[in-house]
Amino acid sequence: MTALVIEGLEKVYTDAYSGEEVVAIGDVSFTVEQGEFVSVLGPSGCGKTTVLNAVAGFVDPTGGEVRVDGHEVRGPGPDRGVVFQSHALFPWKTVLGNVTFGLRVQGIRRREREERGREFLELVGLDGFERRYPHELSGGMQQRLGVARVLTNEPAVMLMDEPFASIDAQTRRRLQEDLTRIFEKRRPTVFFVTHDIDEAVFLSDRIVVLSHRPSSVQEIVPVDLPRPRTWRAAVDAPAFRDTVARINDLLRVDEDPEAGEPEPAGGGAGA
């Protein structure tokens, strides 16, 4: 079954000062199947994050539509949980309070929601930290909590916006392996935005490669790597290296001759 359908998505911004119109997304269409891990890759400033924000319901598209489980997206909702690059944890809530927030909104009784919260904390390796506050955790642990907070809510699709971009390289590798392990175990539907080609290939079932602004889908690349995946196995696998090389070519071929403007903070066109 198809979990997420993006059809002819278009987003045009009007610059607040000059009044100029900027086309962030020209025409983007693709689908994500249930239990599938799909990444969106593209040159910096190509509007990857804008696509995610449209799916999350944070921005209204100016054209096309987004459907989750057959329903058209109108504003944010619990069927589309978001893992942010900045973690976006609630500093005033404990680890357990953060992870059970969504269940509390649903009105689930305390005992049951804490039980389910603990289950997902254990899944991401945060058991024993229930009573801590987010600022007492390391960056890697904070992002594990961000993932657990979304998974506990059991959304139709988990949206991840460059979740590991601000984490050091060593920890990032571990988090990627842990995410893969969690994905293989529970099979959530994941929509993942990144500018890191290796990361996209390692994690994904399919990769949507976007073109320069106004962005459209350049190509959808399937990743033919067996699961369960580990970095050790992936770096030696010809399929991994071939896919990385292919995407590298795709992004390079399309390289804008006048590119070279610095990437805005956080990557992507932002909101």
Add this chain to the structure above:
Amino acid sequence: MAVRTPRTRRPVPVHRRVWARLTRSPAFRTLGPFVPVVALWWILAESGLFPPAFFVGPDVVAAEFVEMVRKGVLPGYLSDSLERLVYGVGFGLLIGLPMGFLTAMSLRVRRALWPILLFFQAIADIAWLPIVIVWFGFSLTAVTFVIVYTIMFPLMLSVVSGVEQVPRELVRAARSLGAGRTRVFFEVVVPGALPSIATGIRTGLGYGWRALVAAEIIVGTSGIGFMMFDARRVGDVSQVFLGMIVLGVLWYMLDALILAPFEKATVERWGMVRSLEEGDR
């Protein structure tokens, strides 16, 4: 910088250990900084540089304190002042916080209210006293009015800037976890704005405290401000000194017993602000 290893470390001398323990005790940390101030004051008074009618030493003020407490004047004035402060601050918070959130959350309210806010902020609290006395006479209402007025503006401004500082992604995270607007307000916007609001309450209280003393001097029939002004009239400098010290001590206690513990239990515990005394670590 020298690298210390356990082998080369020599035992710490006794006097240094005693000193270290002393400086870490809460009483020392509270009172210690005042020791040189009081000493300097005493030396100045004893030096005879100023005539005793203008400048008295700590010993005279202490004697005056004992005398005023014994006669029951100081406790009476003190409770009058505190009662006014509690009323003023209570109503100030009750009005200022909701107004602040309303201004912060609604663009329409803000557009309508902002020019009015700026206009009234310019009229100093004391400038209201003449008309307030005409309206309410020399009463608790008059003093309360002035304190509420003084507290409201810094409070409202701090709420508005606090709400603006709440990261957009926190609101988005809550919304995509299913929270509606009301829940987002109470569970994300309010706690997110708390560091700024705490600062606003601190500033507002400070202003309110000063306004109270000023109002007591003008309106006063009792209270610490009245005591000081009345003492000046009869030329009793020691009571003026005593009043000033009482004001400082009270503010310090208000901070140490209410404001600081509140911040320690909330914004500092959540890692949103660093404690002032903690410094950079």
